[in-house]
Amino acid sequence: MSHVHDAVIVGAGFGGMGAAIQLRRMGYDDLVVLEREDDLGGTWHVNRYPGLAVDIPSSTYSYSFEPNPHWSRLFAPGAELKAYASHVADKYDIRRHMRFGAVATGARWDEEASVWVVTMVDGTEVRGRFLLTATGFLSQPKMPDIAGIDGFAGEVVHTTAWRDDVELRGRRVGIIGTGATAVQLIPKLAKVAEHLTVYQRTPIYVSPKIDGKVPGPVRAAFAKVPLTQRATRLVGTSILEVMMVAGVLHYRNLPWANAIGKAACERHLRRQVKDPELRAKLTPDYDFGCKRPTFSNTYYPTLTRPHVDLETTTIDHVDAAGIVTTDGRRADLDVLVLATGFNLWDANFPAIQVVGREGRDLGQWWRDNRFCAYEGISVPKFPNFLSLNSPYSYSGLSYFTTIETQMAHMERLIGAMQAEGADVFEVTEEANQDFLDRMTALLGNSVFNAGSCATARSYYFNQHGEAVLLRPTSTISAHREAARFPLDDYELRRAPVPA
Ligand code: NAP
Numbered sequence: 001m002s003h004v005h006d007a008v009i010v011g012a013g014f015g016g017m018g019a020a021i022q023l024r025r026m027g028y029d030d031l032v033v034l035e036r037e038d039d040l041g042g043t044w045h046v047n048r049y050p051g052l053a054v055d056i057p058s059s060t061y062s063y064s065f066e067p068n069p070h071w072s073r074l075f076a077p078g079a080e081l082k083a084y085a086s087h088v089a090d091k092y093d094i095r096r097h098m099r100f101g102a103v104a105t106g107a108r109w110d111e112e113a114s115v116w117v118v119t120m121v122d123g124t125e126v127r128g129r130f131l132l133t134a135t136g137f138l139s140q141p142k143m144p145d146i147a148g149i150d151g152f153a154g155e156v157v158h159t160t161a162w163r164d165d166v167e168l169r170g171r172r173v174g175i176i177g178t179g180a181t182a183v184q185l186i187p188k189l190a191k192v193a194e195h196l197t198v199y200q201r202t203p204i205y206v207s208p209k210i211d212g213k214v215p216g217p218v219r220a221a222f223a224k225v226p227l228t229q230r231a232t233r234l235v236g237t238s239i240l241e242v243m244m245v246a247g248v249l250h251y252r253n254l255p256w257a258n259a260i261g262k263a264a265c266e267r268h269l270r271r272q273v274k275d276p277e278l279r280a281k282l283t284p285d286y287d288f289g290c291k292r293p294t295f296s297n298t299y300y301p302t303l304t305r306p307h308v309d310l311e312t313t314t315i316d317h318v319d320a321a322g323i324v325t326t327d328g329r330r331a332d333l334d335v336l337v338l339a340t341g342f343n344l345w346d347a348n349f350p351a352i353q354v355v356g357r358e359g360r361d362l363g364q365w366w367r368d369n370r371f372c373a374y375e376g377i378s379v380p381k382f383p384n385f386l387s388l389n390s391p392y393s394y395s396g397l398s399y400f401t402t403i404e405t406q407m408a409h410m411e412r413l414i415g416a417m418q419a420e421g422a423d424v425f426e427v428t429e430e431a432n433q434d435f436l437d438r439m440t441a442l443l444g445n446s447v448f449n450a451g452s453c454a455t456a457r458s459y460y461f462n463q464h465g466e467a468v469l470l471r472p473t474s475t476i477s478a479h480r481e482a483a484r485f486p487l488d489d490y491e492l493r494r495a496p497v498p499a
Pocket residue numbers: 052053054055056138144145146176177178179180181182184199200201202292315339340341342456457459
C-alpha cells in the first residue's frame with residue numbers, strides 16, 4: 001500500500017493553514033496540504049479584482065496568536081492579506097507540507113485499512129489517517145444562467161478570475177451583481193470605463209465604512225507593545241459580536257438592535273443619493289442581516305455619476321453586442337464583468353465528493369436530508385474526518401473566529417484520542433441529532449426565521465430554505481463548546497489490526 005500520511009488537508013487558505021498549525025502543535029509532522037491553485041492564501045490568492053480589501057477590521061481578521069502590527073489601513077487591501085498568509089506559512093513552517101496545483105476530486109474512507117484515500121484529478125491517490133477539508137465557503141464561482149453569454153463578442157470576466165490584461169479604460173463595461181464584491185469593484189470600474197451599466201437584481205444594505213491609514217506611531221505601538229493591538233482586537237471583535245448576536249441572532253427578542261443597523265444604512269443612502277427614484281431602486285425590501293451587508297463610502301456616489309447607469313430591469317439575454325433586458329432595451333458593451341458570487345449549496349458543501357462508511361456520500365446525504373455537522377465540524381459515518389466548512393460552522397463575522405474555534409475542537413478531540421491510544425474517532429448519531437435540534441431551535445429567534453427574508457435571495461439559505469451556514473450562537477459559546485464538548489459525543493476506537 002502507498003504511504004499513509006498522518007493527515008491530508010484539502011485547501012491552503014487560512015482554514016487549512018490553521019488546521020496544519022494545530023496538527024503540528026499536537027505532534028503530527030507527516031502532513032500533506034493539497035491546494036488546487038498555484039500558491040497558498042485561498043480566497044486572498046484567488047481574488048485579485050481592483051478594490052479588493054477585507055471587510056472586517058484587520059486587527060480582528062487575523063490569527064489571534066499571530067497578530068500583524070503592519071496593516072496599513074483599518075481595512076487592509078487584499079494584497080496585504082495574501083502577504084500575511086505567506087508570512088504565517090513560513091513562520092509556522094507549514095509551506096513544506098503544501099502541494100500546489102494539486103486538484104483533489106474525491107475522497108473515500110477505506111474501512112479495512114482505516115485510512116482516507118483521496119483521489120487526484122490525474123488519477124493518483126493520496127492517503128491519510130485523518131482527512132480535513134478546508135475548501136472555503138466561497139470558493140466555487142457561480143456563472144449566471146443567462147442565455148447567450150457564451151456568444152458575447154467582447155470579454156467576459158468573473159471576479160474570481162480577474163485578468164489585468166482586459167482593457168477597461170475608455171470601454172463600455174457592464175457588471176452583473178451588486179453583492180459585496182461588486183460594491184468594492186464598481187467604484188474602480190467607473191474611474192476608467194467610458195460608460196458603466198450596473199445590473200442589480202437585489203439591492204444590498206451598505207453602511208458607512210470607517211476606514212483610514214493606520215498611523216506609523218500606532219503601528220509602532222502595536223509592534224512594541226502587542227497588548228495595545230490585542231485591546232484593539234477585543235474592541236473590534238466585541239462590536240462584531242454585538243452586531244451579530246443582538247442584530248441578527250436575537251432578532252425576535254431584540255428587533256430594535258436590527259433596526260439600528262438598518263437605519264444606519266438607510267441614513268447613509270439618504271445622505272449620498274438625493275435622487276428619490278435612484279434611492280428607491282437601492283432600498284432593500286427585506287430585513288437587515290438576511291444577506292450579508294457591506295461597507296462602502298464610494299459605492300452610492302459612483303451610481304450618481306453621469307456615465308454610470310443602474311439597471312434594475314431583469315436581464316433577458318446576452319447577445320454578441322451586449323445585454324438585452326426583458327423590456328427589449330439593449331446596452332452595447334465591450335466588457336462584461338460577472339460579480340455573480342458563488343454556488344455554495346450545490347457545489348461547495350462539500351467541495352469534493354466525500355464518501356464515508358457504508359458508502360454514504362456526504363453531499364448527496366446533506367442535499368437529500370438536512371445539512372448538519374456536529375459543532376460545525378464532524379459528521380456521523382465519516383470517521384477521522386473534519387469538515388471545516390460545514391453547516392453551522394461559521395461563527396461570528398470574522399472567519400478567524402471560526403478557524404480558531406475549530407482548532408480548539410481539534411485539540412480536545414485529537415488530544416483525547418492520543419490519551420486513550422485510539423486510532424479512529426466518529427461522532428455519534430445522537431450527538432449530531434441533538435446538536436441539529438438545538439441549532440434549529442435557536443435559528444427560530446434569528447432574522448432568518450423570524451424576519452422577512454423571502455426577497456433577499458441570500459446565499460445563507462440552502463435549497464431546503466434553511467439558513468444553516470452561520471452558527472446561531474455567540475462566538476464565546478462556540479469557543480467554549482469547542483474546548484469542553486462531552487467526549488462521549490464521539491466514539492473513539494482502535495483500528496482493526498490488518499489480517
Ligand atoms: P454575492 O453576495 O452572492 O453576490 C452576487 C451578486 O450577483 C448578487 O447581487 C446576485 O443577485 C447577482 N447575481 C447572481 N446571479 C445573477 C443572475 N443570474 N442575474 C442577475 N444577477 C445575478 O457574491 P459576492 O458579491 O462575490 O460576495 C460573496 C461574499 O463574499 C460576501 O457576502 C462576503 O461575505 C464575501 N466578500 C468579502 C469581501 C471582503 O471581505 N473583502 C469582499 C467581497 C466579498 P441576487 O442577490 O439577486 O441573487
